[in-house]
Amino acid sequence: MILRAPASSANLGPGFDCVAVALDLWNELEVTDGAGVEVEGVGADEIPADLTNLGVKAYAKLADPAGKRFRFVNRIPLERGLGSSAAAIVLGLVAARPDASADELLATALELESHGDNLAATLVGGVTLMCDRHITRIADTLPLAPVAVVPQLRVRTALSRHALPELVPHADATVTAGHATLLGAAIASGDGDLFVRALVDRLHQPYRPSKILDAVHADLPPGARGATLSGSGPTVIVWADDPAACGAALRDRFPLHKVLELRVTPHGTLG
Numbered sequence: 001m002i003l004r005a006p007a008s009s010a011n012l013g014p015g016f017d018c019v020a021v022a023l024d025l026w027n028e029l030e031v032t033d034g035a036g037v038e039v040e041g042v043g044a045d046e047i048p049a050d051l052t053n054l055g056v057k058a059y060a061k062l063a064d065p066a067g068k069r070f071r072f073v074n075r076i077p078l079e080r081g082l083g084s085s086a087a088a089i090v091l092g093l094v095a096a097r098p099d100a101s102a103d104e105l106l107a108t109a110l111e112l113e114s115h116g117d118n119l120a121a122t123l124v125g126g127v128t129l130m131c132d133r134h135i136t137r138i139a140d141t142l143p144l145a146p147v148a149v150v151p152q153l154r155v156r157t158a159l160s161r162h163a164l165p166e167l168v169p170h171a172d173a174t175v176t177a178g179h180a181t182l183l184g185a186a187i188a189s190g191d192g193d194l195f196v197r198a199l200v201d202r203l204h205q206p207y208r209p210s211k212i213l214d215a216v217h218a219d220l221p222p223g224a225r226g227a228t229l230s231g232s233g234p235t236v237i238v239w240a241d242d243p244a245a246c247g248a249a250l251r252d253r254f255p256l257h258k259v260l261e262l263r264v265t266p267h268g269t270l271g
Contacts, residue, residue: 008083034069058092081231125268221249
């Protein structure tokens with residue numbers, strides 16, 4: 001069995017903890033008869049190659065890993081806000097129960113990972129809304145293309161979460177709720193102008209400082225229309241109607257960071 005799981009970017013500005021999009025950057029898992037765990041690619045020198053591997057732990061939630069050999073090929077950067085842990089978990093779960101529904105797999109996945117938004121997009125692809133432990137697939141794609149600026153710096157989501165206040169002003173909640181509604185309308189209609197207007201957030205991005213996001217907002221590169229923090233960061237997604245021009249400009253501006261011209265993929269985890 002060979003499976004592929006996509007990267008994901010969560011929140012999309014005001015869609016905090018509920019909206020995510022699957023990206024055309026894939027991790028793979030091959031399961032064969034045998035024994036042992038092998039990790040290749042990103043994180044090969046630090047991800048456990050034993051039964052404590054997150055993907056194997058996910059598999060063990062639904063099936064016995066005894067007598068199986070697991071070979072992971074990773075391409076999603078670790079701890080950069082691109083859903084690497086969600087991809088590992090979903091690969092393990094789908095390998096164990098390929099006949100299970102997305103909501104069934106989500107329920108099990110949430111025992112290992114609290115970020116249901118990333119899990120939802122990784123499971124079913126496209127643009128997703130995760131609410132009340134249920135996945136709603138909103139669209140196949142978005143009106144603008146994602147260009148990711150991936151810093152060398154890592155951010156642990158749990159630590160980033162601690163930076164968020166327990167309470168926010170009612171005015172900030174109102175502004176974010178309104179823009180989240182606008183975001184849904186933009187996605188459903190495929191309206192790029194509406195999508196850009198919707199990317200206003202006061203719930204999480206102001207409490208997660210990003211020099212990259214601030215720099216992009218202050219001076220949008222050619223071909224860019226807006227930008228959001230990817231999940232809890234540090235990756236920034238620049239939304240572009242000309243991703244090639246945008247990507248080239250971002251590489252010139254941020255030579256120490258990796259710039260990836262990505263696509264929204266309508267496909268979730270594939271076998």
